[in-house]
Amino acid sequence: xxxxxxxxxxxxxxxxxxxxxxxxxxxxxxxxxxxxxxxxxxxxxxxxxxxxxxxxxxxxxxxxxxxxxxxxxxxxxxxxxxxxxxxxxxxxxxxxxxxxxxxxxxxxxxxxxxxxxxxxxxxxxxxxxxxxxxxxxxxxxxxxxxxxxxxxxxxxxxxxxxxxxxxxxxxxxxxxxxxxxxxxxxxxxxxxxxxxxxxxxxxxxxxxxxxxxxxxxxxxxxxxxxxx
Amino acid sequence: xxxxxxxxxxxxxxxxxxxxxxxxxxxxxxxxxxxxxxxxxxxxxxxxxxxxxxxxxxxxxxxxxxxxxxxxxxxxxxxxxxxxxxxxxxxxxxxxxxxxxxxxxxxxxxxxxxxxxxxxxxxxxxxxxxxxxxxxxxxxxxxxxxxxxxxxxxxxxxxxxxxxxxxxxxxxxxxxxxxxxxxxxxxxxxxxxxxxxxxxxxxxxxxxx
Numbered sequence: 001x002x003x004x005x006x007x008x009x010x011x012x013x014x015x016x017x018x019x020x021x022x023x024x025x026x027x028x029x030x031x032x033x034x035x036x037x038x039x040x041x042x043x044x045x046x047x048x049x050x051x052x053x054x055x056x057x058x059x060x061x062x063x064x065x066x067x068x069x070x071x072x073x074x075x076x077x078x079x080x081x082x083x084x085x086x087x088x089x090x091x092x093x094x095x096x097x098x099x100x101x102x103x104x105x106x107x108x109x110x111x112x113x114x115x116x117x118x119x120x121x122x123x124x125x126x127x128x129x130x131x132x133x134x135x136x137x138x139x140x141x142x143x144x145x146x147x148x149x150x151x152x153x154x155x156x157x158x159x160x161x162x163x164x165x166x167x168x169x170x171x172x173x174x175x176x177x178x179x180x181x182x183x184x185x186x187x188x189x190x191x192x193x194x195x196x197x198x199x200x201x202x203x204x205x206x207x208x209x210x211x212x213x214x215x216x217x218x219x220x221x222x223x224x225x226x227x228x
Numbered sequence: 229x230x231x232x233x234x235x236x237x238x239x240x241x242x243x244x245x246x247x248x249x250x251x252x253x254x255x256x257x258x259x260x261x262x263x264x265x266x267x268x269x270x271x272x273x274x275x276x277x278x279x280x281x282x283x284x285x286x287x288x289x290x291x292x293x294x295x296x297x298x299x300x301x302x303x304x305x306x307x308x309x310x311x312x313x314x315x316x317x318x319x320x321x322x323x324x325x326x327x328x329x330x331x332x333x334x335x336x337x338x339x340x341x342x343x344x345x346x347x348x349x350x351x352x353x354x355x356x357x358x359x360x361x362x363x364x365x366x367x368x369x370x371x372x373x374x375x376x377x378x379x380x381x382x383x384x385x386x387x388x389x390x391x392x393x394x395x396x397x398x399x400x401x402x403x404x405x406x407x408x409x410x411x412x413x414x415x416x417x418x419x420x421x422x423x424x425x426x427x428x429x430x431x432x433x434x435x436x437x
Contacts, residue, residue, distance in 0.1 A: 106255050123251050139273075143248030173273065176236075178248035191237070193246060207237075226241070 009039070019052055036069065053086075070103070078112075087120065098133070105137075113150045131168035131184065140172050144179040148198065169200070233265065233276040234283075243286050256298045258289055260426070262388075262408070281427065284434040314436070315344050324435050325350070325357040332367075333374055347429075352377045354432045355391065355423065364421045365393060369400050376402040381425070393421040 008024040011017055011031050019035030027033075027044040036052035045062045053069035059076040070086040079096045087103030095112035099105075104120035113130040116122070118137040125143050129135075130150035149168045159166045170185040180190055183198035188205070190197070195208040201218040209226050240247065253259050265276045292301055316338055320327055333353060337343035345353070356373055359365045365373065373393070381389070381404060390407040393400065396417045405411060407424060 108255070123255050125248075125252060125255070141247060141251035141254075143252065176247040176251070178246050191247065226237075 025056075042073070071101075095129075131170060132166075134165045134167055134169055134171070136171040138173050140175045140177070142177040144181075145175065145177050146179075146181040147185060148181075148183040232279040233267075234279040236275045236277070239277060239282060239286075243283070243290075245286065245290070252298070253289060257302050258298065259285060260388075278427075280434065281430050284430070314350060316341050319345060319350075322435075324432070325353045326361060329353055329357045329360060329370070332370075347432075348381070350436075351425070351429055351432055352381070355425070355428050358423070358428070359393065359421055362421075365400070369393075369402075372400070373402050376404065380404050388424070388426040391421070391423045391425055392419060394419050 006021055006023045008026070009017055009022045010024075010026045012028045014030045016032040016034055017027075019033055019037040022037070022039045023041070025037065025039040025042045025044070027046065027048055029046045031044070031046065031048050033048075033050045033052070033054075036054075037050060038055040040057045041060075042054065042056035042058070043060045044065060047063055048061070048065040050065070050067045050069070052067075053072070054067045055072045056076075057074050059071075059073040059078070061076070061078045061082060062080055064081040064083075066083045066085070068085050071082075071084045071088045071090070073088075073090040074092070076090055076093045078093065078099065081098045082100075084099075084101045084103075086101075087105065088099075088101045089106040091107065092109045093099070093107050093112070095110065095114055095116065098115040098117075100117040100119075102119050104123065105116075105118045106123045108125040110116075110122075110124045110127045110129065112128075113132055115131070115133040116129070116135045116137070120137075121139045121141060122137040123141045124145075127140070127142055127145040127147065129147045131147060132150045147170055156166070168184060170182070170187075172185065172187045174189045174191070175182070175185075175187050176191045178193045180192040180194070181196040181198065182190070182201055182203075184200035186202040189207070190203050190205070191207040193209045195206055195212045197203060197206065197212070197214040197218045197220060199215045199217050201215070201220075203218070203220045205222040205224070206212060206220055207224045207226055212223065212225070214220060234242070236250070240250065250259070254261075254264070259282070263277050263282060265278075266273055267276055268274070289301060316330070316334065319325060319330055330353060331339065333356065334345075335343065338345060352374055355377065356365075356370050359373070360367070360370055373391075377391075384404070384406065388407045389404055390409065392403045392405060392411070394403070394413065394417050395401070400420075404425075407426070413419065
């Protein structure tokens with residue numbers, strides 16, 4: 001494919017576009033991309049569906065998006081809901097809303113507020129996340145992770161009572177990292193160097209090297225200090 | 229072939245690296261995905277690694293990361309890319325491949341020392357030698373193997389692949405398959421050997437260094 005003649009894809013309203021390689025993809029409305037698509041900038045507003053793999057240098061999503069394959073985006077800004085049926089890899093994700101991935105998720109930086117549901121391993125350099133609902137990951141491996149509750153208000157309590165999935169909490173099988181700071185998490189095993197277990201946590205076993213700080217209300221099954 | 233495994237916890241203790249480093253290297257693809265072997269133990273799911281491979285790899289990463297960035301390192305570590313050539317004399321001295329195999333499958337120039345062996349050629353010799361010394365293939369079959377590898381292995385262009393050697397009613401057959409591959413045979417077929425060439429390359433490399 002000749003690189004100097006890469007075109008743009010622009011679509012407004014309701015429609016279906018072919019896949020392919022583009023410089024700029026701009027979708028507004030209820031749009032579907034029928035095959036694998038690759039773009040330097042992928043800017044989407046509305047309800048988007050990609051039937052295939054999506055590769056983008058920069059992804060800016062406002063609205064909902066469903067990708068039936070894998071997503072690769074160097075930098076991603078998601079306001080809304082992104083569902084990736086397979087794995088997700090990239091460098092940076094600013095999330096305001098919900099992310100679900102059917103496979104593994106590899107990122108250098110994950111920041112934001114909302115909910116994430118990762119069926120596989122969430123492997124990230126740094127995670128700074130404020131929970132707004134029930135988040136989960138089979139496994140989390142990272143350098144630093146700091147997860148706490150997001151903003152709360154009067155209406156939240158009502159929502160939580162109506163729909164339990166609005167309870168901000170994190171469920172994971174294993175969390176491993178250098179600096180681990182958790183709140184409202186229920187985890188099987190936490191392994192790390194400097195570990196902080198905050199309020200509302202329920203941890204099966206904690207293994208740490210340098211230090212462990214824990215909130216009086218946190219429940220920890222076993223604690224083990226490893227030398228190193 | 230049962231290989232020795234090391235748990236993640238023991239690995240970190242032994243090498244002194246942290247969880248963060250391990251995950252970072254995995255993200256940068258310095259450690260291949262298929263080395264992460266998940267097994268259930270009494271404490272739940274645990275991750276294990278092939279001990280010899282991972283220790284050699286971590287050693288390499290730790291030694292090289294002073295001079296190179298992680299992204300540059302990733303290029304260096306791709307399984308078959310080794311910029312290294314060996315002469316006939318060195319090869320015999322270091323006893324990596326038995327002399328008989330070397331003698332039989334070298335060009336006259338290589339034998340006289342005028343031409344050196346590339347890593348790929350060494351890999352072919354190494355694989356043949358492994359199978360031969362394990363008594364799984366005969367010398368004639370070894371010829372066939374070399375031919376198979378020479379003509380088809382370069383097509384994989386560094387992607388992981390495996391070598392299969394099967395026999396049915398005394399007739400032997402070699403095959404190369406991209407891994408991970410799921411292959412099933414009719415009941416008359418006996419799979420004599422199944423080797424991951426990526427792993428063989430890794431083993432060979434650890435012997436060379």
